[in-house]
Amino acid sequence: MRYSGFKVFTEGLFGNKGWRPAWRDPAPKAEYDAIIIGGGGHGLSTAYYLAKNHGLTNIAVLEKGYLGGGNIGRNTTIVRANYFLPGNSEFYSHSLKLWEGLEADLNYNVMHSQRGLINLFHSDGQRDAFARRGNAMVNQGDDAELLDRDGVRALLPYLDFEQTRFPIYGGLLHRRGGTARHDAVAWGYARGADQRGVDLIQNCEVTGIDVENGRVTGVQTTRGAIRAKKVGIVVAGRSSQVAAMAGLRLPIESHILQAFVTEGLKPVIDHVISFGMGHFYISQSDKGGLVFGGDLDFYASYAARGNLPMVEHVMEAGMTLMPMIGRAKVLRSWGGIMDMSPDGSPVIDRTGIDGLYIDCGWNYGGFKAVPASGWCMAHLMATDRPHEVARRFTLNRFATGHLLDEEGTGSQHNLH
Numbered sequence: 001m002r003y004s005g006f007k008v009f010t011e012g013l014f015g016n017k018g019w020r021p022a023w024r025d026p027a028p029k030a031e032y033d034a035i036i037i038g039g040g041g042h043g044l045s046t047a048y049y050l051a052k053n054h055g056l057t058n059i060a061v062l063e064k065g066y067l068g069g070g071n072i073g074r075n076t077t078i079v080r081a082n083y084f085l086p087g088n089s090e091f092y093s094h095s096l097k098l099w100e101g102l103e104a105d106l107n108y109n110v111m112h113s114q115r116g117l118i119n120l121f122h123s124d125g126q127r128d129a130f131a132r133r134g135n136a137m138v139n140q141g142d143d144a145e146l147l148d149r150d151g152v153r154a155l156l157p158y159l160d161f162e163q164t165r166f167p168i169y170g171g172l173l174h175r176r177g178g179t180a181r182h183d184a185v186a187w188g189y190a191r192g193a194d195q196r197g198v199d200l201i202q203n204c205e206v207t208g209i210d211v212e213n214g215r216v217t218g219v220q221t222t223r224g225a226i227r228a229k230k231v232g233i234v235v236a237g238r239s240s241q242v243a244a245m246a247g248l249r250l251p252i253e254s255h256i257l258q259a260f261v262t263e264g265l266k267p268v269i270d271h272v273i274s275f276g277m278g279h280f281y282i283s284q285s286d287k288g289g290l291v292f293g294g295d296l297d298f299y300a301s302y303a304a305r306g307n308l309p310m311v312e313h314v315m316e317a318g319m320t321l322m323p324m325i326g327r328a329k330v331l332r333s334w335g336g337i338m339d340m341s342p343d344g345s346p347v348i349d350r351t352g353i354d355g356l357y358i359d360c361g362w363n364y365g366g367f368k369a370v371p372a373s374g375w376c377m378a379h380l381m382a383t384d385r386p387h388e389v390a391r392r393f394t395l396n397r398f399a400t401g402h403l404l405d406e407e408g409t410g411s412q413h414n415l416h
């Protein structure tokens, strides 16, 4: 069933009786050509591109809960291509181009909104760093504009330009950056994969990975054993646990990141804004809620909820930057389990086990990566070769020391 304005109109005329479920609810088969563990954004996009780009359709996505219940439905929805280092910048540039055609490709409204992202800077040193980043973005073929203080004031007049502790010097504007509705992205990919014959199996937790003579042969699940020629581990915050089922020890730590949303307000914040002197970023959803977040909770955990010290820290940063939001009531907050790598960059790679692949290490930036991650993971699983734009996302860089450390904070998971 194709979605269109015409379809909405005619369904409205005839009592909305013609809509069908967006995907099937199949029972697991005994064997698949490929299994993807994890029905988050990355797992679903991998399945979609395996089917669409490589013609593999005897595939299952195994999800222990429900599709979109993980980080893909918990993030602050920021989409951008403003990376600095070769390795990251071409990957995220590719991802943003896929975002720009995603709704037409999926025939699904993911509410992708290129409303512009502004990273504020508050010192001469920060200005230099952002100018350098902007040049790298432009060299990569993406967009960047350096705004001075008046340029920022023209776009964001409600910021506190008077406070002296963290004066606003200017900002780096990335016009093609913005937001998308996070769970719609999971639903759009799920529907697209299902239409191409992929079995999406919910409430099916993988409890073991079968390996014989150095080759993967299938998985054990709460719904029985399933054989497979190829298996992709795409489970974000659970990466270390699932990889351990195959005897692998990953350089990943799982940490909590919280997000917050206020009551619905009239449109007031037109852009995505990030504060340069504290970890705080904010946008306004199409429903009117202010959606914002900050830093990790600073300790490793598998609890998908956060704690009060970080709530206070985030609110303080928000109030410092834009005191007007102090009048808004926070309605909800929640946490997600982030797969933090030692250099802050991801992994899309083979493992030492034939037919077993891994996609992880998205830190807190994996939402914008969903299209390119699926594209590149599908390429790797179908061809056994890394995709050109993901060739540096290897596991062995943590052994060789060829790190992709965008933040320059060194090899410490919770600092990225």
Ligand SMILES: Cc1cc2nc3c(=O)[nH]c(=O)nc-3n(C[C@H](O)[C@H](O)[C@H](O)COP(=O)(O)OP(=O)(O)OC[C@H]3O[C@@H](n4cnc5c(N)ncnc54)[C@H](O)[C@@H]3O)c2cc1C
Residues within 6 Å of the ligand: 037, 038, 039, 040, 041, 042, 043, 062, 063, 064, 065, 066, 068, 069, 070, 071, 072, 073, 074, 075, 076, 077, 078, 079, 204, 205, 206, 207, 234, 235, 236, 237, 238, 242, 257, 258, 259, 293, 334, 335, 336, 337, 338, 362, 363, 364, 365, 366, 367, 368, 369
């Ligand atoms: C609060 C917060 C804010 C964020 N903000 C942004 C942002 O603004 N921009 C951005 O780019 N990124 C952001 N991120 C990061 C982004 O959401 C994640 O990097 C990304 O969603 C992770 O990939 P995923 O979608 O595949 O993960 P998930 O949706 O978590 O998918 C993994 C799936 O694997 C399943 N699974 C785990 N173990 C098993 C098992 N044994 N068997 C079967 N299934 C299993 C889980 O149930 C889960 O559904 C944010 C994250 C959080 C939590």
